[in-house]
Amino acid sequence: MGKIGLGCIVILIILVVIVGLSFAGTYNKLVGLSQEVDKSWAEVENQYQRRADLVPNLVATVQGAANFEKETLTQVTEARASVGRATVTAGKAPTDPQALAQYEAAQNQLGSALQRLLVVSERYPDLKANASFRDLSAQLEGTENRITVARGRFNEAAQAYNTTLKRFPTNLIAGMFGFHERPYFKAVTPGAEKAPTVQFNFGAPTPAPAK
Secondary structure, eight states: OOHHHHHHHHHHHHHHHHHHHHHHHHHHHHHHHHHHHHHHHHHHHHHHHHHHHHHHHHHHHHHTSTTOOHHHHHHHHHHHHHHHHOOOOTTSOOSOHHHHHHHHHHHHHHHHHHHHHHHHHTTOHHHHTOHHHHHHHHHHHHHHHHHHHHHHHHHHHHHHHHHHHHSTTHHHHHHHHTOOOOOOOOOSSTTTTSOOOOOOOTTSOOOOOOO
16 A cells, blocks of 8 residues: 555544544534523423412412402412423423423413412402411512523523524534424513512502402
8 A cells, every 4th residue: 555545544534533523522512402401491390380389378378368259269270280281291391392382371371370369369458468378479479580580591591502403514413313403482472471470569558359
């Protein structure tokens, strides 16, 4: 084998090594970004679960108020049940936009039902004076804020992953190893991207409950 042939083989080996290292680096980057998306999703689930866990005690406390609207309590209870039926793989961010949309719709329904319950509660002075109710409402307010933050961080992680996924030649490697685009949380209604207002004015005069 002549020097020219040997040189060609060396160059070929070097090129293969360079391509292999680049290939491995791209793959590892996709793995890292994908894990970051799943990590952010797990935090979203944790905060939504925290809110769901507050519901039974909140409903039980509100039920103690005389003549409290049963329809409102029913809406909260049913909305919490629908959240439990929203099927997503725990700890792993969904890749199906429809699955995420259904999950988000169920969570938004529960959020709206809870907000209505708290608005109605303003009409009941005894309930507003209840220490347990005040504590639960404060926990709910904090949880709604944490949900908003967690959703925002998830969207950021998903965007970083999706942007990298679409770049050439990363998109070729992604297709080979089954990396898929991740859907985002979207506002179902205007302003839904903001945390619901959960605020009580305990010092203000409250109208008597409607009879």
